[in-house]
Amino acid sequence: MKGIILAGGKGTRLYPITIGVCKQLLPVFDKPMIYYPLAILMLAGIREVLIISTLEDTPRFQQLFKDGSDLGISISYALQEKPEGIAQSFLIGESFINQENVALILGDNIFYGHQLFQLLKESSSFIEGATIFGYEVKDPHRYGVLEFDTNQEVVDIVEKPLHSKSNFAVTGLYYYDHQVVSIAKQLKPSKRGEYEITDLNKFYLRKKQLQVKLFERGFAWLDTGTHDALQQASLYVKTIQERQGIYIACLEEIAYQMGFIDLDQLQKVAALYADTDYGRYLDKLVQKEGIKLARI
Template sequence: MKGVILAGGRGTRLYPLTKVTNKHLLPVGKEPMIFNPIKQLVSAGITDILIVTSTQHMGDVVNLLGSGKEFNCDFTYKVQEEAKGIAHALLLAENFANGEKIVVVLGDNISDTSIKHSVEIFKKQGHGARVLLKKVGDPERYGVVAIDEKKIIQIEEKPHHPKSDYAVIGYYMYDHKVFDIIRTVTPSVRGELEITSVNNIYVEDGELEYDIHPGNWTDAGTIESLRFASEMMLKVENQMFYISGRGEA
């Protein structure tokens, strides 16, 4: 199983902090933001990791992260030349995945709790996809699920009238079919290939499973959420904890 971190985009909601740097290099607690997604994958036993970022920031990202030796993993890098959505960026990982299952983490997702348990369940899942959900106070910012006790019925992207307060957060797990699915997706009104469209195709096929992420979580894509992410991680000294107990750092 391989890992993909999507760290492109323009970071417009964090302007002017992002005027001279990639948002994923901004500090969260005591470390650059991108360290947390890396730790998530490594904590789940995934050490072959592709990092997708923008042309203008690739040099800074590579200078910070290097080969991956510091994190006990191996990095590959890929440039997303145009910001055309999460699914567009993910399509760049097709050759890297080479038919294996992948775990995808958005570079601005921050949590103090490992996704290891969900990754282990996905390894046994056989086929399809798996996403993580979290109850949020502002669901209109996210892809929001309508769910029954066992299945996701639908995911709606940034709804004006959310059907629930459970958001799909930026940890996605896919089988090899995801790249073929992306190629069938029609760009949204903002000209992007939306990951919600990809996930909804898995829903239609009855192949999208989910877990509720048990730890503290936020994205760090706005000034307010970046501050919250820093406060959250400073409380735990930027450590990652496992589901089985906060004593197992």
């Protein structure tokens, strides 16, 4: 399976802080925002990632990640010349997807919770169809909303309804089979002039090939598209890290845990951040794993 991060757009809802820097490079506490969606793809076992962004911002992501080899993965880049909806990702990434299954995550979405790793792995092990995730919110009118029948089966998905029939929003994480490119090509732009991800999901729903998983209590989904949401996400990450002593979306730690890099590679990366809390966290991990290996 391959992975795509959509990190385009102008971030106008966050003006003026996004006038000089793209939204996905804004800090969420101690890391760039894009670390969090990349961490999700890596935890799902994905090692081939495409970052879709603008002409102005792509060089910034290339400077940050290069080709991904420091993390034991492969990162490539594609341009979104004009933002025309989330489903446009599959048109831009057609050659990258190359008839394989693909996971798409939005560059401003953060996921965290107990057994998240297991959920991501289970969701990745499919052959055909699509999987999307629902999360209960208090303001469903901002999202694509799931509608259920009396048996709690999903019967419809409505984009930004004025009067929603449920509080379950579709999150910014999606899994699709190789059909997704050909389906995306059949979509027509909406009244907003965009290729809507909701229309694509409804296509799978009509074919009875859409699986919907609802995040239970204990999971956190943070959409950092507003000033308040961005601040709340930073406070959430800060609280978890300071109370539990573990880092959220520490890419080097995930790369090591997933077997993408070895201990020597982890130690080299830790040295790059030696004078920071991030570097000291990685150094502690190196020391801990070194002791563990010495006992084997």
